[in-house]
Amino acid sequence: MNAETWEIALQLLSVQSFFSRTVEDIRRGKNVIILHPYGNNFSEISDTIYDYIFNDKILREYVVQVVDVTTIDYAPTNLMELSKLVYPNESDSNVEKPSSEYLFNKFPRVTVFNKIHLLKPNQQLTWVKLIKSWADNTDQIRDKDGSYCTFCLVEPANNLIGILPESNNNISWRYWWGFPSSLELRLLCREKRLRDEVKTVWFEAVTAGVASGDLLLADTILESFPKRLDEVNELLNKNTTEKCPPLELNIRPSQSYNANLLDQTVGVPASLRNDWAKGRILASYDYGIEWHPITLAQNNNFQQLEHRMWRGQASILLPLVDQVRLSASSSLVRMYGEKWFTRWFEPQDPENTIRLNGNPLDAELGFLRALQNGKNVFRDSQWKNVLDTTWEIRNKLAHYEPLDWERFRAFWGYHNYQ
Numbered sequence: 001m002n003a004e005t006w007e008i009a010l011q012l013l014s015v016q017s018f019f020s021r022t023v024e025d026i027r028r029g030k031n032v033i034i035l036h037p038y039g040n041n042f043s044e045i046s047d048t049i050y051d052y053i054f055n056d057k058i059l060r061e062y063v064v065q066v067v068d069v070t071t072i073d074y075a076p077t078n079l080m081e082l083s084k085l086v087y088p089n090e091s092d093s094n095v096e097k098p099s100s101e102y103l104f105n106k107f108p109r110v111t112v113f114n115k116i117h118l119l120k121p122n123q124q125l126t127w128v129k130l131i132k133s134w135a136d137n138t139d140q141i142r143d144k145d146g147s148y149c150t151f152c153l154v155e156p157a158n159n160l161i162g163i164l165p166e167s168n169n170n171i172s173w174r175y176w177w178g179f180p181s182s183l184e185l186r187l188l189c190r191e192k193r194l195r196d197e198v199k200t201v202w203f204e205a206v207t208a209g210v211a212s213g214d215l216l217l218a219d220t221i222l223e224s225f226p227k228r229l230d231e232v233n234e235l236l237n238k239n240t241t242e243k244c245p246p247l248e249l250n251i252r253p254s255q256s257y258n259a260n261l262l263d264q265t266v267g268v269p270a271s272l273r274n275d276w277a278k279g280r281i282l283a284s285y286d287y288g289i290e291w292h293p294i295t296l297a298q299n300n301n302f303q304q305l306e307h308r309m310w311r312g313q314a315s316i317l318l319p320l321v322d323q324v325r326l327s328a329s330s331s332l333v334r335m336y337g338e339k340w341f342t343r344w345f346e347p348q349d350p351e352n353t354i355r356l357n358g359n360p361l362d363a364e365l366g367f368l369r370a371l372q373n374g375k376n377v378f379r380d381s382q383w384k385n386v387l388d389t390t391w392e393i394r395n396k397l398a399h400y401e402p403l404d405w406e407r408f409r410a411f412w413g414y415h416n417y418q
Contacts, residue, residue: 001048005219008191010052014179014285015215019052025172026053026062026110031135031150033167036176038158039239039279039294044216045176046154053152054112063108070115075126079137082130083107112152117159128163135170157277167267177268177276181285182208182312185218192222198412199225201316202405206232209312209402210293210305213284217293227405229302229309236297236305309402317408318397320415321365324390328368329361331378341367344375365391386414 001009009015025032036045054064067086069075076082083106116127134151153164167173180188186204194200203222210232211218220239226232268276272289275281283289296304332340338360346353347367355362369387371377378384393411396403403411 001044001216001219002223004192005188005222006048008188009180009215011191012180012184012188014181014184018174018176018179022172022174023053025174026150026152029138029150030172031131031138031170032152032172032174033164034152034154034174034176035157035161035164035277036155037276037279037282038156046156049154049176050112050114054110062110065108065111066114067111068114069123069127070118075119075123076130077126078130078133107149109149110152111149112154114154116153117155121159124159125163128160128165132165135165135168138170157273158279161273161277173267175268178213178283179285180213180215180218182212182315183286185211188218189222198409201412202408205312205316205408206309207312208315209308209310212286213282213290214292229306229402229404232309233297233302233305236294239294306402307400310397310400313402313408314397317393317403317411320411321390321394321397324386324415325363325365325368326361328378328383328387329363331383332363332368333360335379336377344371344377365394389414 010019022032022034034049036049065086072085074085076085087106113127113131116124119127131151131153138150165171185207189200189203189207192200192203194203203225206226207218207221211221217239220235221232224235226235269289272281280292280295281289282292291301291304293305293308296308336343340360341347341353341356341363347356347364352364352367365387369391372384372387389411393403393407396407
């Protein structure tokens with residue numbers, strides 16, 4: 001992830017909450033399993049999480065031991081074997097039967113087991129059994145004298161989610177899932193402080209609509225600047241390493257999602273864990289559980305991708321369309337008075353005339369455009385371009401059609417017109 005983007009992302013409420021709650025668990029002596037979905041950027045997620053928690057001075061008061069399991073000759077079955085493999089130069093010959101307390105005293109405050117997902121399935125299972133034994137033993141020690149040391153896993157979920165021990169009093173699961181929201185992605189784009197305002201807003205629309213729930217995908221979009229739906233689709237297809245099998249993508253993942261930006265303990269529903277682990281679904285505060293946009297692109301589901309482009313744009317542009325309508329109506333009131341709408345011809349729909357009698361600023365965009373094109377009512381001829389462009393944009397959005405970059409930029413130049 002781009003360093004600047006990451007620094008901004010760390011200020012987002014949901015991302016802050018994820019890390020603060022994870023660190024809180026470790027400080028309370030809980031063993032922590034952090035799982036994230038598999039994808040071509042999974043190693044970047046793992047590295048990012050690990051670096052921020054353990055290398056960025058958040059847990060600077062603790063000594064951390066990283067155990068790269070791929071460098072160990074075999075998978076240990078008990079704590080004694082683990083101790084010998086991790087500390088081969090230390091002898092336990094003077095201890096007839098080392099206790100759990102004795103063995104744990106050899107390990108630092110936090111031990112991070114790394115790269116379990118790269119092992120063969122039988123080796124993964126052995127390591128997982130050892131981890132469960134670790135959790136059970138730390139609980140016994142804590143009950144006895146209050147001392148403990150903890151482990152932490154940061155792993156892609158695709159090979160491990162079915163065999164890892166469940167969350168309990170000793171083990172806390174944290175899911176890289178359900179954040180950031182579309183609003184947070186808009187804030188991230190704003191904080192990038194691009195020189196071109198309309199480019200910033202374009203990024204807001206695309207990331208908020210397409211990448212809500214996937215921080216790394218948002219970063220990819222910000223680095224690539226796709227200008228049309230086909231370019232977004234091409235970018236999504238490039239951003240994967242594994243072909244997704246055909247899915248019933250017209251059926252929304254059938255689970256409710258009680259999203260909470262402040263609490264990432266909300267787990268992935270059991271029926272969807274396999275799809276989530278493989279990166280096929282995501283969730284966000286705004287839109288709930290959805291198919292991942294990469295999944296849509298791989299299955300050539302342009303209709304849903306188009307809708308996601310649209311929803312990001314509609315939330316930004318529709319209020320600006322209304323702003324143009326109000327500004328045009330206000331100009332006519334200033335020039336011709338509050339009964340301006342009776343000066344040439346009234347709206348075809350009597351209901352519109354009733355509304356204008358109550359509020360002369362409440363004119364329909366189509367009526368304003370018809371007046372300008374038919375009677376040239378605005379003294380500034382530029383209003384024709386403003387109203388024609390705004391009317392076109394409104395109609396596209398009303399029919400769930402997203403704009404390309406050129407039309408988006410053209411409208412942006414008019415939305416503040418007075």
